[in-house]
Amino acid sequence: MKRLFCIVSILIFLLVGCSEPDPTPEQALQSYLNYWGNEEYSNMYNMLTENVQHSISSEEFVQAYNQVYEKLQLSELTLESPILEEENQEEREDDVTEVHLPFKQSLTIITGTLQFEEHLSLIRNDETNEWEVNWDHSLILPMLNAGDDLQVRYQMPERGEIFDRNGEGLAINGQAYDIGLVQDRMEGVEHETFAFLEEEFGLSEEFIEARLNQSWVQPDTFVPLISVRSDQEDYVEHLRLTIPGVSYLPFDTREYPLAEAAAHLIGYIGSIPEDQIEERLNDGYPEDSLIGRAGLEAVFEEQLRGEFGIEIAVINEEGQEKDLITRKDPIDGEDIHLTIDSTLQKRIVETLSDEDAGVAVAIHPKTGEVLSLVSSPMYDPNSFVIGFQPGEYESLEQNEHRPFTNRFTQSFAPGSSIKPITAAIALNEGLDPNNERTIQSHQWQPDDSAWGEYFVRRVTDPGHSIDLNSALMYSDNIYFAQIILELGTDAFTDGLNKFGFNETLPFSYGMRTSTFANEDISSDLQLADTSYGQGEMLVNPLHLTLMYTAFVNEGNIVKPSLIHGEETSYWLEQVLTEEHAQLIDQSLQTVVEDSRGTAHAANMTNLPLTGKTGTTEYKLTQDDNGNETGWFVAYDSENPELLVTLMVEEVEDRGGSSYVVPRVKEIFERTFGN
Numbered sequence: 001m002k003r004l005f006c007i008v009s010i011l012i013f014l015l016v017g018c019s020e021p022d023p024t025p026e027q028a029l030q031s032y033l034n035y036w037g038n039e040e041y042s043n044m045y046n047m048l049t050e051n052v053q054h055s056i057s058s059e060e061f062v063q064a065y066n067q068v069y070e071k072l073q074l075s076e077l078t079l080e081s082p083i084l085e086e087e088n089q090e091e092r093e094d095d096v097t098e099v100h101l102p103f104k105q106s107l108t109i110i111t112g113t114l115q116f117e118e119h120l121s122l123i124r125n126d127e128t129n130e131w132e133v134n135w136d137h138s139l140i141l142p143m144l145n146a147g148d149d150l151q152v153r154y155q156m157p158e159r160g161e162i163f164d165r166n167g168e169g170l171a172i173n174g175q176a177y178d179i180g181l182v183q184d185r186m187e188g189v190e191h192e193t194f195a196f197l198e199e200e201f202g203l204s205e206e207f208i209e210a211r212l213n214q215s216w217v218q219p220d221t222f223v224p225l226i227s228v229r230s231d232q233e234d235y236v237e238h239l240r241l242t243i244p245g246v247s248y249l250p251f252d253t254r255e256y257p258l259a260e261a262a263a264h265l266i267g268y269i270g271s272i273p274e275d276q277i278e279e280r281l282n283d284g285y286p287e288d289s290l291i292g293r294a295g296l297e298a299v300f301e302e303q304l305r306g307e308f309g310i311e312i313a314v315i316n317e318e319g320q321e322k323d324l325i326t327r328k329d330p331i332d333g334e335d336i337h338l339t340i341d342s343t344l345q346k347r348i349v350e351t352l353s354d355e356d357a358g359v360a361v362a363i364h365p366k367t368g369e370v371l372s373l374v375s376s377p378m379y380d381p382n383s384f385v386i387g388f389q390p391g392e393y394e395s396l397e398q399n400e401h402r403p404f405t406n407r408f409t410q411s412f413a414p415g416s417s418i419k420p421i422t423a424a425i426a427l428n429e430g431l432d433p434n435n436e437r438t439i440q441s442h443q444w445q446p447d448d449s450a451w452g453e454y455f456v457r458r459v460t461d462p463g464h465s466i467d468l469n470s471a472l473m474y475s476d477n478i479y480f481a482q483i484i485l486e487l488g489t490d491a492f493t494d495g496l497n498k499f500g501f502n503e504t505l506p507f508s509y510g511m512r513t514s515t516f517a518n519e520d521i522s523s524d525l526q527l528a529d530t531s532y533g534q535g536e537m538l539v540n541p542l543h544l545t546l547m548y549t550a551f552v553n554e555g556n557i558v559k560p561s562l563i564h565g566e567e568t569s570y571w572l573e574q575v576l577t578e579e580h581a582q583l584i585d586q587s588l589q590t591v592v593e594d595s596r597g598t599a600h601a602a603n604m605t606n607l608p609l610t611g612k613t614g615t616t617e618y619k620l621t622q623d624d625n626g627n628e629t630g631w632f633v634a635y636d637s638e639n640p641e642l643l644v645t646l647m648v649e650e651v652e653d654r655g656g657s658s659y660v661v662p663r664v665k666e667i668f669e670r671t672f673g674n
Contacts, residue, residue, distance in 0.1 A: 025099045025122045026084055028131035032120065033079045033103065041065050049123055049132040055146075068140050071150045072312065073281075076108035097124045098134075110152075110284065111310050111328040116142050143325060147317040150325075154286040155309030159254070160333030162266060162296060162304075165369075165564050168342040170266050171297060174255030176386045177236045177248045178224035183212060186245025193245045201226050202390035222247055227386035230255060254290070254385050258342060260378035261349045264406040265340065267295015268381035284308060293384070295406075296336070299509055306333035337564040339369035347670050348644075351663040352376050357401040358629075358648035359408045361541045362667075365549040365635055365643040367568045368558035370542070373509075377403040401649075411512040411538035412647065415657075416475045416598075417614030417631040418533035420584050421547050423468055425495030426483045427580040436465035437479060444478045446485065451525050456481045462596070472587040473597045475613060477532045484531035489521050492531070498575050499547050500557065505540065506571055507560045514539040533614060545645040546571065548633050551585040551610075552640040554578040588612055589637050599632060601658065602665040607672055609665070610637035613657035628652035630660040634668070642671060 028047065035043040041062040045053070048061075056064075069077075081103035092099070100119040107114045121134035137144040162171035179201075186193045197203045203225055211223050228236065236248040254269050256262065270293040272280050277287060285291065286308065292298035309330030314323040341362075348360045354377070362372035379396050383389070396403050427433065443455035460474045471479035484492050496516050497503070505511045517536045521527050529535035542560060549558045555578050559571035576584075588610040591597040598613040611634030618627045630651040635643040644664050651659045 022129050023131060025101055025131045028122055028133070029081060029101045029103065029120055030084055032133055033081065037077065037079050044133075047133050048135045049125075052133070052135045064137065065140060068144075068150060071152050072107065073110040074107055076106075078104075078106040080104050097126075098122065099131075109312075109326070111312065111326045114326060118142060141314075141325065143314050143323045145316075148322070149315045151313045151315045151321070153311040153313065155311070155330045157306030157308060157330035158332040159269075159306065160300075160304040160335045162300070162336045162338065164338055164340045164342040164345075165371075166342070167337075169255075169257050170262055170338065170340065170342065172255050172257065174253065174257075175230045175250045176253045176255065176382070177228050177230065177232060177250055179226050179228060179236055179239065179246065179248050180222050180224040181208070181212065181245045182220060182222050182247050183217070183245065184219040185247070189244045193243055196243055197225065197246075222249060224249070226389070227251075229259070229382050229386070256381045256385075258345065259380045259382060261346045261374075262340075262342075263295075263378045263381045264375040264408065265295055265345075265373045266381060267297040267299075268293055268384040269297050270384055295381075296338075296509065300336050303334040303336060307331040339364075339371060339562055339564050339566075340373075341371045344642075344667075344671060345372045345374065348372055348374050348646075348667055349376070349378070351666050352648075356648050357407075357650065358646065359410075359412075359541050360647075361408060361545045361645045363542075363545055363549070363558075363560065363643050365552050365558065365640045368546075368549070368560045368571075369564075370507075370560050370562050371642070373408045373542070375405070375407040377401050379403045408541055409509070409511050411514055411540045412629065413535075413537055413616040413618070414533040414539040414544055415614030415616035415629065415631055416477070416532055417544060417612050417633050417645075418537065418539065419472060419475065419480055419531075419614075420551065420588060420612050421496070421499055422480050422484060422492075422531050423472065423584055423587075424499075424550070424576040424580060425492060426487055427468075427583070428495060428498075428576055429487055429491050431468070431483055431487075433468035433583060436467045437482065438465045439476070439478050439482075444481070446524065449524065454525060456528055460596075468583075469587045469590060472584075472612065473590045473594055475591075475598045480531045481528035485524055485528055489527050492527065493517075493521060498572070499550075500543060500572055505543055505546075505560065507542065508562050511540045511542055512538075514543045533616065541645050541647060544633065545643055547575075548635065548643060548645075550575050551581050551588065552635065552643075553581070555581045585610060585637065592634070598657065599634070599661050601661045602632070602634060602668075604665070604669070607668055608637050609634045609668060611635065611664070613661060615651070615656040626652070628656055630655075630657040632657055632660045632664045634664050636668065636672070639672075642668065644668070 032044060032047055042058055045058045045061045081101065083101050099122050101122065102117065102119050104115065104117050122131040123134050125132050137146050137148065159173060161169060161173060164170055194205045194208055197208060198205065208225065211225060217223055239246045240248060256266055269290045272285065272289055272291055280289065281287065292301040292304065307330060310328045312325045313321045314325060316322045344362055348362065356376050358376050360372060360374040363370050377399065383392060442461050443457045445451045445455050456478050458476050458478050462474055466474065466476060466479055493516060501514050501516055504513055515538050516530055521530060526535045530537050546557050546560060550556060555574050555576045556570040557572040557575055559569045589608065591612055592599045592603050592609045594600065599611050602609050602611065611632060614631035616629040628651050629647060629649050631647050633645045644667055646660050646664050648660050
């Protein structure tokens with residue numbers, strides 16, 4: 001830690017004349033304090049009396065100061081002495097050989113400021129006439145003697161807890177259970193108990209024996225082997241009653257009640273990474289602290305952590321405390337209340353199968369409150385706190401769908417789910433929504449283009465001319481490619497930027513910025529692909545969800561909020577007119593209501609959904625069989641209290657976006673159905 005040292009109220013003596021007078025005690029004090037303030041401990045040592053130097057070496061002297069200041073985490077030292085002011089100096093007899101001069105030291109340390117008034121004892125050397133310091137350890141700190149040490153004790157604050165909008169715990173200070181053995185309770189049936197533990201938990205006999213053979217273990221000692229969550233209370237009690245030697249003990253720990261369902265959202269706490277230890281120590285963390293390592297535990301670390309209590313005591317050579325120098329009481333962390341709805345979060349997770357890799361976002365489209373953020377597949381964050389079961393971590397790490405990856409912070413090609421935004425941009429630039437286009441065939445490229453064998457392809461050829469409404473209903477790639485090629489790159493990209501592309505989301509949880517190109521849209525072919533969410537376009541799922549709020553907010557995009565009680569406001573205003581917002585909203589109703597619409601499988605008479613599907617293709621050439629990602633963004637057009645975006649990867653053999661639509665329908669049915 002960089003320290004600031006100050007020497008104040010020191011008079012610099014400028015002596016002029018033909019002969020130098022004998023040095024004074026005040027000059028010796030000034031020199032000593034100057035050396036001290038400049039951390040020149042070796043020069044301080046050179047000013048000590050011969051007797052003192054016989055009792056402590058220069059290296060030991062320097063080490064004594066450094067060790068004390070390091071333990072105190074000294075950041076600033078101020079030394080001053082009123083005796084150095086000329087008017088405060090005393091007249092003394094020439095034969096005086098010992099004086100005691102006052103000085104003050106002020107130390108800014110980990111707990112605050114310490115101030116001491118002390119005296120420096122100076123003895124005149126008869127041979128050199130120099131004044132030397134009669135030093136002892138109390139000059140470092142008044143309560144120190146030779147052989148004493150400082151002990152810094154940290155008192156853990158209560159970490160703040162995280163709750164959902166209804167007060168349900170998402171990260172709480174709870175309990176877990178250690179399952180273990182007591183040797184003298186399984187005498188004669190050890191092998192049976194060991195066999196059960198191996199089958200139930202994957203604990204090898206060698207592992208168990210090594211634990212039981214530790215030096216501190218006695219026959220009646222409980223030896224912990226594995227930990228389980230607090231919801232396993234009945235289970236651990238059953239084991240205690242039925243398996244000889246098995247017992248359990250509760251212990252306090254961080255607990256995540258939603259387990260896998262909120263893993264990526266809430267995250268977990270853990271030990272300080274090695275490369276952060278120095279930085280965290282400077283921030284007041286003990287080295288063995290637990291900090292937020294992922295998710296909101298990391299995002300809100302400063303609010304949740306609180307402030308550690310600290311006691312600094314003097315310990316004598318016998319290891320006994322002889323003095324308490326300073327104490328700072330711990331300050332508990334703040335609780336965080338989120339807009340998240342735990343019930344909805346779990347409901348969305350339940351609609352996904354074990355094979356589904358994807359992401360879901362749910363918000364209130366009128367207020368911007370984020371109700372759910374799901375990334376799949378998942379892991380249990382409790383395991384990072386209480387320990388993984390044998391093989392559990394390796395299995396997660398080797399899973400090809402990457403359960404440790406947080407997908408809702410990433411960005412993806414949105415496919416046709418971006419078409420309502422493309423439509424809005426075109427309307428802003430004067431597109432006539434009623435103008436019908438005659439498009440023949442399932443594929444198209446501009447006349448005289450240099451596209452070669454590349455064509456824009458459509459899934460459905462309706463056999464008639466189409467306008468904007470039917471282009472959205474059929475999700476017609478050719479229609480959107482044509483209107484954007486006519487619009488031009490500059491107008492289209494300006495429109496995308498107006499919808500928040502290349503802009504950081506105003507959200508406390510860091511999300512990747514949406515982009516429409518790696519650098520620029522460099523060709524008509526790329527422009528056409530971008531118009532329907534392919535090309536190089538990458539969109540963050542939360543951003544995509546927010547863009548749809550313009551259709552229920554008269555053309556304004558709400559600002560997302562994660563903290564319960566935050567004031568509702570708009571992030572981007574008038575990205576399209578109120579008239580155009582209503583027009584697109586009505587077209588998206590057709591996507592669901594019309595039997596020809598791509599999302600008709602979500603149609604419900606009692607719950608009229610509005611939305612847009614999308615299928616993203618990932619392949620090197622147009623004729624390859626690549627992976628596909630399915631999207632569906634939907635809201636209730638009559639009562640817009642919930643807007644859901646769901647994306648599932650690898651749906652090429654499961655019907656594309658048709659695989660996703662029923663899952664979103666189920667979320668709405670279970671949320672609002674009677």
